[in-house]
Amino acid sequence: MSFTHELIKLVQQDRVGKYLLSSLLAVSIMVPVLNLLVPESSSLHVSTYVVTLLGKYLCYALLAIALDLVWGYGGILSLGHGVFFALGGYAMGMYLMRQVGDRGVYGNPELPDFMVFLDWQELPWYWLGFDQFWFSALMIILVPGLLAFIFGWLAFRSRVTGVYLSIITQALTFAFMLAFFRNEMGFGGNNGLTDFKDILGFDIQHGGTRNVLFVVSALALAVGYLLCRYIVNSKFGRVVVAIRDAEDRTRFIGYKVESYKLWLFVISAMMAGIAGALYVPQVGIINPGEFSPLNSIELVVWVAVGGRGTLYGAIVGALLVNFAKTFFTGALPEVWLFALGGLFVVVTLFLPQGLVGLYQQTREKYLARRAV
Numbered sequence: 459m460s461f462t463h464e465l466i467k468l469v470q471q472d473r474v475g476k477y478l479l480s481s482l483l484a485v486s487i488m489v490p491v492l493n494l495l496v497p498e499s500s501s502l503h504v505s506t507y508v509v510t511l512l513g514k515y516l517c518y519a520l521l522a523i524a525l526d527l528v529w530g531y532g533g534i535l536s537l538g539h540g541v542f543f544a545l546g547g548y549a550m551g552m553y554l555m556r557q558v559g560d561r562g563v564y565g566n567p568e569l570p571d572f573m574v575f576l577d578w579q580e581l582p583w584y585w586l587g588f589d590q591f592w593f594s595a596l597m598i599i600l601v602p603g604l605l606a607f608i609f610g611w612l613a614f615r616s617r618v619t620g621v622y623l624s625i626i627t628q629a630l631t632f633a634f635m636l637a638f639f640r641n642e643m644g645f646g647g648n649n650g651l652t653d654f655k656d657i658l659g660f661d662i663q664h665g666g667t668r669n670v671l672f673v674v675s676a677l678a679l680a681v682g683y684l685l686c687r688y689i690v691n692s693k694f695g696r697v698v699v700a701i702r703d704a705e706d707r708t709r710f711i712g713y714k715v716e717s718y719k720l721w722l723f724v725i726s727a728m729m730a731g732i733a734g735a736l737y738v739p740q741v742g743i744i745n746p747g748e749f750s751p752l753n754s755i756e757l758v759v760w761v762a763v764g765g766r767g768t769l770y771g772a773i774v775g776a777l778l779v780n781f782a783k784t785f786f787t788g789a790l791p792e793v794w795l796f797a798l799g800g801l802f803v804v805v806t807l808f809l810p811q812g813l814v815g816l817y818q819q820t821r822e823k824y825l826a827r828r829a830v
Contacts, residue, residue: 474770475687479680485512486676490669506665510740513672515780517737520679522760522776523769524729527686529758530767531695532722533702535620538627539730540754541634542602544744546731548638549601551651551744552585553594554662558655571653572646582644591658598735599728606727607720614716614723619705628751635749650745657739668740675736679773682729686769689725698722759802765812774814 489512492504521543528534560567564574568581587593609630613623641647660667689695700708701715709715738744747753756779764775779798786794809816 472687475683478683478770478773482676482680486673489672493665493669506668509665509668509672511784513668513675513740514737515777516672516675516679517733517740518760518780519773519776520675520682520733520736521730521757522764522772523679523682523686524726524733525757526761526766526769526772527689527729528722528726529761530769530772531690531702532698532719533705534719534723535624535758536627536723536726537624537751537754537758538629538631539726539757540751541631541749542606542727542730543734543737543753544631544634544638544746544748545602545605546598546734547738547744547748548645548651548734549588549594549597549731550735550738551654552588553591554654554657554739555651556585556589557657558653561655562653570646570651572649573644576641578644585644595735598731602727602731602734603724606724610720610723614719617716628754631749631754632751635746635751638746638749646745648746650743650747651738652743652745654739654742662739662742671736671740675740678732678736682732683769683773685725685729689722690769694718694721756798759798759805761812763801763805763812765814768812768814771812771814775812778813 489504489509492502493506493509496503498505521539524542525536525539528536555570558570562571562574564571566574569578573581588597609627613626618626637643638645638650639648645651654662656662657667657671660670690699697708697713698718701713701718705715734744734748760775760779761772762775763779764773765771779801783794783798786797790797805812811818
């Protein structure tokens with residue numbers, strides 16, 4: 459009960475957080491209504507494609523606050539958070555592939571199509587259990603969390619920090635990408651997992667299912683934000699910020715720095731896994747390209763552009779950058795990557811606190827002039 463009261467108190471004190479949660483609630487109601495109840499001939503109609511696109515953006519926003527938790531507050535710059543996102547996505551993809559059954563191209567009730575094509579004789583042991591949603595949901599959280607625990611325990615125990623830790627995390631996601639490209643790994647190789655039919659018995663292509671996935675993504679983002687806000691305002695969060703600002707001093711006064719960093723890293727990885735799991739049924743595919751180091755670097759750009767160490771800044775950055783990406787990859791596909799790189803350079807040099815920091819500075823100056 460005290461946890462609920464404390465959470466309500468935090469929301470009441472978080473002015474921007476209230477706006478964010480209210481906006482998510484409004485959007486999660488309006489978008490399905492405009493898609494399902496407004497006729498396609500109306501200018502107010504929201505197409506199923508747009509619903510799916512918005513749902514994907516919300517998954518990216520959840521991934522962004524997961525990174526902001528460890529980077530903005532813990533000072534751990536992970537250039538490999540895409541690996542946790544992709545592992546959560548693969549766990550969901552495996553469940554969706556098991557649901558296909560004999561409706562696949564080859565009609566095999568047990569083996570996914572790519573295994574039949576590659577002449578596999580039986581289902582690998584690590585695919586067992588993924589025909590059950592509860593087991594898949596558990597793996598979506600546990601697999602990224604376990605990897606983060608093992609990696610973090612080894613790295614933080616060895617006191618690997620700064621650029622060295624960033625490089626190692628990037629090497630981790632690159633290693634996973636190379637491994638999952640191999641057909642003998644049993645995850646679809648280069649093509650990955652696709653051609654999903656349904657989720658929990660509902661047609662995955664149906665407009666109603668798409669809207670439910672969108673609402674669940676909005677709910678997950680809201681819960682993720684509240685969880686992160688609770689963490690950073692707790693004693694645990696204050697110690698984490700102290701570690702970010704003065705790690706040696708925090709260690710010398712008696713705190714087990716490695717344990718704090720490890721559990722923060724694990725929580726962030728689990729959130730990234732959930733984001734990946736919600737992403738896959740909406741885009742309809744998961745392949746080794748999601749492990750690409752470029753994806754993890756792009757994630758850092760989202761957080762930097764929005765403003766790290768704010769949570770809502772990470773959400774703003776993820777939404778704005780991905781909207782710009784969608785627009786410019788269609789209008790100017792040749793220059794998009796150059797524009798993204800330039801944006802990161804400009805933000806790093808001139809807006810170290812991101813767009814949210816710029817807004818806060820402008821607002822403070824305005825209020826100061828009014829006070830005079």
